[in-house]
Amino acid sequence: xxxxxxxxxDDHTGRSVVQPNGRPRPLSPHLQTWRWHITMxxxxxxxxxxxxxxxxxxxxxxxxxxxxxxxxxYAAFLGLAASPLGLFVGFGLTVIxxxxxxxxxxxLINDTGRALxxxxxxxxxxxxxxxxxxxxxxxxxxxxxxxxxxx
Numbered sequence: 580x581x582x583x584x585x586x587x588x589d590d591h592t593g594r595s596v597v598q599p600n601g602r603p604r605p606l607s608p609h610l611q612t613w614r615w616h617i618t619m620x621x622x623x624x625x626x627x628x629x630x631x632x633x634x635x636x637x638x639x640x641x642x643x644x645x646x647x648x649x650x651x652x653y654a655a656f657l658g659l660a661a662s663p664l665g666l667f668v669g670f671g672l673t674v675i676x677x678x679x680x681x682x683x684x685x686x687l688i689n690d691t692g693r694a695l696x697x698x699x700x701x702x703x704x705x706x707x708x709x710x711x712x713x714x715x716x717x718x719x720x721x722x723x724x725x726x727x728x729x730x
Contacts, residue, residue, distance in 0.1 A: 621704035625682040631675045638672065666728065670719055677718075678711040 595605050613619075645656035659665050685703040688694050694703050722728040 617701050617704040617708060621682060621685065621707045624678060624708055625686075628675050628678040628682065631671075632679055635672045635675055638668065661728075663730065666730070670715060673715040673718055674711045677714050678707065681707040681710055 595603050597603050642656060642660075645652045660669065685694075685707045688703060689700075694700055719728070
């Protein structure tokens with residue numbers, strides 16, 4: 580083996596690997612290489628909320644199906660939705676919706692070419708990561724305070 584800089588066998592840093600065809604290539608950067616950053620958290624949270632919103636769509640379909648099956652089925656669905664478990668699921672769906680809206684707004688702003696430097700990107704990511712739960716709590720407090728939801 581030669582001591583050329585591109586030789587993965589001579590790389591003791593662990594930053595390259597030999598492909599099956601024998602050619603060396605660098606490893607993709609990951610958490611051992613990059614330090615954790617708020618924009619990474621926002622990106623992962625956005626992907627998680629997209630999956631959770633897909634699951635949440637099942638509840639919307641169940642609500643519409645209950646309405647289609649008549650007043651008895653709809654009353655049973657509303658009874659389940661008003662239970663503590665139903666309220667907990669509703670709160671979770673509210674967090675997911677707010678997170679999707681904030682992350683979508685962050686992406687929309689970034690797509691216009693704005694907020695791509697570190698400080699504005701960090702600010703938008705921090706809002707998208709930390710704001711959904713407090714905003715959902717405020718929303719549900721307002722629901723309980725106005726009497727629209729009760730235990």
